[in-house]
Amino acid sequence: MEEPVCLVENVNGSLSVSDGAKYLSKITEPVVVVCVVGLYRTGKSYLMNRLAGKDTGFALGSTIESKTKGIWMWCVPHPSKPGHTLVLLDTEGLGDVDKGDSKNDAWVFCLAVLLSSTLIYNSRGTIDNTAVENLHFVTELAEHIKVKSPSAATEDEEVMDESSQFVQFFPKFIWTVRDFILELEIENKKVTEDQYLDFALQLKKGAAKKISDYNLPRECIRSYFPTRKCFVFPLPATQDKMSRLESLDESELWPDFLTVTRRFCDYVFKESEVKTVKGGHRVTGRMLGHLVRVYVDMISGNSVPCLENAVVVMSQIENQAAVQQGMEVYERGMEQVRSKFPVSVDEISAEHQKFSNLATTEFMKRSFKDQHGEYLKTLAGSVEKRYAELLMENLKSSETKCRVLLSQLYSGMSEAVQRGDYTTPGGYSLYCTHRENIIREYNTHPNKGDKAQDVLEEFLKQWNVEANAILQTDNKLTENERKIEEERERAALIEQKQKAAEEKQREMERVMKVEKESHEERMQQMERKFQEERRQQQEELEKAMERKLSEQEELLQKGYKEKAELMELEIRQLKDEKQKSPESGGFFKDYVMPVVSTASDVLSTFLQYKVLKKALF
Known part of the structure; x- marks a missing residue:
């Protein structure tokens, strides 16, 4: 993308997905999503342009009017x-006086949290109580976001606040403070930026x-966001140049400001992780587009x-597309x-096995959360149905070619029969010689397919009637010789029928x-995907538990014993969920065993195929 595009439009307080979202459908790589929020006219867009490695892009504006409406994406x-895409989201300024809709602001903030893997909150001046209170949207997240649908929550989960x-x-949380002119000191001691943030959130x-x-917004920030980081930016330039920040050359910006900007960008690039959704699933650009919608x-x-x-809806979309992609392969x-x-059944079966496995591999690349193997079963059923159709098509093609x-080979004999060439004494022997020549030439003809013996059996039955008529008119043969030849004709038919049956x-x-081997390969790929x-x-x-334990330890160290004890239920629930190992058989059985049951369905397709073959023969 050469420049940012609108991702979510905000028109008269109504949010809608913009056409810009189509860019995400083209991105199959994992995405690192960095989103900036904050009060309007605090310089959010400048930071995003720097992360994009550009001087311009996201609109900065130089007046008190907010330039960014909705959410813009670059x-x-x-x-x-390598192999990852950085998705930068610039949100409209919170508290825009022209908008005057705090509810709309809350939803924009909510979207920023839901879509990002790193959330940057940008403010100006200092992190004082007013600055924290301006981030009051964080206290409303429990009302604006649910983890589980009400029908899916267990009794224990209903007792505990979902916000835990x-x-x-x-996402990770970064607080950037712009135009910071104070000394980083607390009680006359120099502190780091992170210590400054921690002090403000005490x-x-x-x-x-x-x-x-006073405590509520601080508790929410500390509890909700797994990692917190702070950067304080000094003034970028003299006051008369501030309104032209976008067009200033680096030489016109103060060195201290550039130093912090570089540290900030380096941290975001290094520490920002791939966006994940519930269950730890890594999000691609295409999946992010689904999430937005x-x-x-x-x-x-x-x-x-x-x-x-959201994960259920996204998985349905992705799994359906995965089935389609697998079938296309x-x-x-x-x-x-x-x-x-x-072609021979060996050739078509070998190709089927090869491309069936490739189809499963392609499916696995895109599918996720196919917990009961329903979509893999759909793919397997579609593949096997198409395989059966191709087997029948191949047989019909073989039958047509052989007929x-x-x-063509018999055309000369047919004319001889019409002329009566075989109704003279010794005609039966001549007939048999010509017929054997045809059979020999037919059998040596290449690429006849798997109906060769069946079609030959059918023709031999027809020729048997013709041969017997010629046999009876051949005066050269004695009665006993005729009986011997009749028996030989019957034996030849039985032999050919046996050949066809063996084939x-x-x-x-x-x-x-081949089907058994293909099914085993699906099982192996399914198990690898599951693992x-x-x-x-x-x-x-594990990460969530570590963060909770760290937060609990910090509360205990600072004397908040009661609050630390309240976190014990949350930690215990995380431990219990972690202990629910699929290796014990429960979840793994639900995940894999339904796929095994498709074997009988698949094999029934070939039983039907066998019946159809019998009908054709």
């Missing part, structure tokens, strides 16, 4: 993570309402965005062998063997 290659789980899913002891109101649709429909429901591959019909070939059996065994998703989920829970 997708660029990640500067330090936000730490698992919320809680007060007591239960009075005034103290509770799902969340905006929920908000526009006056519903509270639900993390679990299979169809393209099998078209190569289809163009060569008729045409035998008709059918070999075909069926090959088809069943990867389980690992992601375990990492998510």
Whole structure:
């Protein structure tokens, strides 16, 4: 993208997804999503331009009017993570006097939290009580975001406030303070930027309402956001140049400001992680586009965005597309062998096995949260149905080719029969010689396909009637010789019928063997996918537990014993969820075993195929 595009429009307080979202559908790489929020006219856009490696892009503006409306997006290659895309989101300024809608501001802030893997809150001056209170939207997140749908929550989860789980899913938090002119000192001691933020977020002891109101936004920030970082930026230039920040050359900016800007960018590039959703699933640009639409649709429909429901909707979209992509891979591959019909069952089965496995691999690349194997089962069913159709098409092609070939080879004999060439003494022997020559030439003809023996059996039955008529008119043969020849004709038919039956059996065994191997390959890929998703989920829970334990320890150190004890239930729930290991058989069985049951469905397709073959023969 050469420049930013609008991702979410905000028109008269109504949010809608812009056409700019189509850019995300083209991004198949994992995305690192960095979003900036803050009061309007605090210089948010400048930071995003620097992260994009550009001087211009996101509109800065030089007046008191807010330039950014809705959410604007700029997708660029990640500067330090190959194979990843950096998605920069610039939100409209909170508290815009022209808008005058705090509810709308709350939804914009909510979207910023839901979509980002790193959230930057940009303010100006100092982090005092007023600055913290300006971030009051954080106290409303519990009302604007749900983790689970009400029907999915267990009794234990209903007792506990869902906001306690936000730490698992919320982005890293960076507070950037612009135009900071004070010394970083607390009680006459120099402190770091992070210590300065931690000091500003310290809680007060007591239960009075005034103290509770003071503590609430601080508690929310500390509880919800897993990682907190602070950067304080000095003034960038002299006051007369501030309004032209976008057009200033670096030489015109003060060195201290540039130094902090570089540290800030380096930190964001290094520490910002790939966006994940509930369950630890890594998000691609395409998936992010789904998330944007799902969340905006929920908000526009006056519903509270639900993390679990969003993942379900997104997984349905992605899994359906994964099935389609898998089938496209299979169809393209099998078209190569289809163009060569008729071929042997060994060749078509080998190609089927190859492209069936590739289709499953393609499916696995895109699918996620296919917990009961429903979509893999759909893909397997579609592949096997198409395979059965191709087997029948190949047989019909073989039958047609063999019929045409035998008709062509027999044309000369047919004319001889019409002329009566075989009704003279010794005519039967001549007939048999010519017939054997045709059969020999037919059998040596290449690429006839798997109907060769069946079609030959059919022609031999027809020739048997003709041969017997000629046999009876051949006066050269004695009665006993005629009986011997009749018996030989019957034996030849029985032998050919046996050959055809053996060929059918070999075909069926090959088809069943290939299907069994393909199914085993699906199982192996499914298990690998499951293990990867389980690992992601375990990492998510492990990180959340570490953050809770760290927060609990900090509360205990600072004397907030009661608050620390209240966190014990949250920590215990995380431990319990982590202990629910699929290796014990429960979840793993739900995840894999339904796929195993598709074997009988798949094999029934080939039983039907066998019946159809019998009908044709």
